[in-house]
Amino acid sequence: MIAVAVTLAATGAATVYFVSSGGKGEASAATSLADYVPIANVAPNVVTPKPRRGASTGTFTVDCGTNGNGKFSPDNPVAQPGIKNGAEHVHDFIGNQAITADTSDEALAASGTTCRNGDRSSYFWPVVRIDKAVRADAAARAKATLATTTPTVSCPQVGSRLPAVPARYRAAVDRQLARLDRATAAANDRIAASRGQIDADFNDSVIAPLRAERATALKKISHMLNTRSAGLVSLVECEVSYDGMHTGHLTAGARSVANPSVRCPSLRDKLPGVPDKALAEVDRNLAELDRQIADADERLVQAPGDGGVLGALRAKRTATIERIVISIGRDAPRPQGLDKLATCTLGKGQDADNQNGQGQNGGGEAAALPDPSGPDLELPGNTGGIVRPTEVLIEYRGNPTGKVTAMPRFLRALTGDAKPTSRGPANARATWTCSGFADRLSDKYPICPAGSRVQRVQDFPGCWNGRDIDSDNHRAHLAFADRSSGACPRGFKAIPQLRITISYDIPQDVQAKGQYALDSFPEENHNPFSDHNDFININSGRQMKKITACLNNGRRCA
Numbered sequence: 001m002i003a004v005a006v007t008l009a010a011t012g013a014a015t016v017y018f019v020s021s022g023g024k025g026e027a028s029a030a031t032s033l034a035d036y037v038p039i040a041n042v043a044p045n046v047v048t049p050k051p052r053r054g055a056s057t058g059t060f061t062v063d064c065g066t067n068g069n070g071k072f073s074p075d076n077p078v079a080q081p082g083i084k085n086g087a088e089h090v091h092d093f094i095g096n097q098a099i100t101a102d103t104s105d106e107a108l109a110a111s112g113t114t115c116r117n118g119d120r121s122s123y124f125w126p127v128v129r130i131d132k133a134v135r136a137d138a139a140a141r142a143k144a145t146l147a148t149t150t151p152t153v154s155c156p157q158v159g160s161r162l163p164a165v166p167a168r169y170r171a172a173v174d175r176q177l178a179r180l181d182r183a184t185a186a187a188n189d190r191i192a193a194s195r196g197q198i199d200a201d202f203n204d205s206v207i208a209p210l211r212a213e214r215a216t217a218l219k220k221i222s223h224m225l226n227t228r229s230a231g232l233v234s235l236v237e238c239e240v241s242y243d244g245m246h247t248g249h250l251t252a253g254a255r256s257v258a259n260p261s262v263r264c265p266s267l268r269d270k271l272p273g274v275p276d277k278a279l280a281e282v283d284r285n286l287a288e289l290d291r292q293i294a295d296a297d298e299r300l301v302q303a304p305g306d307g308g309v310l311g312a313l314r315a316k317r318t319a320t321i322e323r324i325v326i327s328i329g330r331d332a333p334r335p336q337g338l339d340k341l342a343t344c345t346l347g348k349g350q351d352a353d354n355q356n357g358q359g360q361n362g363g364g365e366a367a368a369l370p371d372p373s374g375p376d377l378e379l380p381g382n383t384g385g386i387v388r389p390t391e392v393l394i395e396y397r398g399n400p401t402g403k404v405t406a407m408p409r410f411l412r413a414l415t416g417d418a419k420p421t422s423r424g425p426a427n428a429r430a431t432w433t434c435s436g437f438a439d440r441l442s443d444k445y446p447i448c449p450a451g452s453r454v455q456r457v458q459d460f461p462g463c464w465n466g467r468d469i470d471s472d473n474h475r476a477h478l479a480f481a482d483r484s485s486g487a488c489p490r491g492f493k494a495i496p497q498l499r500i501t502i503s504y505d506i507p508q509d510v511q512a513k514g515q516y517a518l519d520s521f522p523e524e525n526h527n528p529f530s531d532h533n534d535f536i537n538i539n540s541g542r543q544m545k546k547i548t549a550c551l552n553n554g555r556r557c558a
Contacts, residue, residue, distance in 0.1 A: 033514045039446040044439040049400040049486035056398030058551040061558040064094040064115040066389040075101035078412045078534040082156045085369035089382050089519030096122035097301050098294035100261045105410045107294030120538040126519040131384025142525045149244035150195040153187040156235040159269035164282040167273030169224040176217045183213040200424040203240045236472035245522035260347035261297045275331035285324045292316045317342040347371050382519040393501040398551035399494035400486035406544045407495045407537045412470040415460045416532030431456045431531045443529045447511045453503045458533040462497030463488035
């Protein structure tokens, strides 16, 4: 797969040519009319394995609405935990109402939801927009901006997400955080060599050893913190960012943040080593701070704007932080200056003290990423009016080879790949079709006949390794079943397989002119093959048992 061809002129400057995929399951860095296809011209290609004896043939449907309350955000909680606006494009969110890049599992479990059955799971995907102005010169603009773009490496911060660190391990944990900072800085030095080009193989040669280095350091931290550090594996993976491609594409209009979330200074990475006697109490209060933020974020979804949210949050944080100070102070010197961390603000990109990954925080963000702006919640390069889904169908499905086992709570799952150009197309999936054409999926945007809706059909992996709720690349703990037989790979067991079908009413002339497209990372430039969907299972144990029983008994439930 060649996503970008690079030639060197006599001056030594890189000249970049973007190569269209032609709808053949390759990555493309430019959207043009070649990326749209009449659905009738796509050959049937969907394979439905024949159920074996003892198969779990049921379906369980969940109604979580169509994001009618307008929960939009450029956060990427599964793939980029802790990185505000990390997606660089806007997502539709349905289900869980508190979720942001920073929300803890405990806070997610206490959140409100848009799902009628009380399912607090989070389902989110990039929005579709109609923009009649920007598509024609998309390739030329992308070529010009890439030529001057130096990619960077962005990693989730670690220090700001740790539980209380015992005093006896504080110095050792700090050494591992410093190790993470050095590894990220070295990766940034290496990735800078690919200025002006997108090379998936080179990117992987930088990210793979960084992933291994981070995994080793995080395992050492986990060992020191014992069972109190669950979830650190989610912080292993890093991304190659092409932020510079946004230059020159700032949106105009009045500032309007999509579901503004609160930005609070991090406390976890400011704490000293904590006496053993105080660990449990400090952890309880750190969790309480997380819940306070999640509650404030949820209130902002229900009633955008401050509305007294920040004042109430400051009062709660002040009291909770004081309890932490008192707890530590019983057996060690009282921490000083923590009261200054009680004040929060609304949507301002990364926290002011967490922008550059310095201070032994183990992160790697180079700068604050922009908030959505204007009445259409636009971001650089992602412009136009958002098309609201007409229908969102959430289905949990069985397995054609046997029974399914329950998903674990807080399981993270991805389908598709938001970056097939810069990461390679191995995880990308064709998702596009039209209603009435369920037998075919395309990696191009469909042009549908009259009376048919544009659809995205997104299947999640239906096989689980039986142990982990996440993995260092957010994928290895899950697997797709065999396309022909439906069997899970060796070492994996079948779980309820999630399918989300999103339908849109898009005018036919807009389809034919190529004027609708996905939000995307800048290097993807609305590539239809970059479609993706994310999921965190927050079904209660009781609800998941109902889903599993329904599928295994061959029933259709809702």
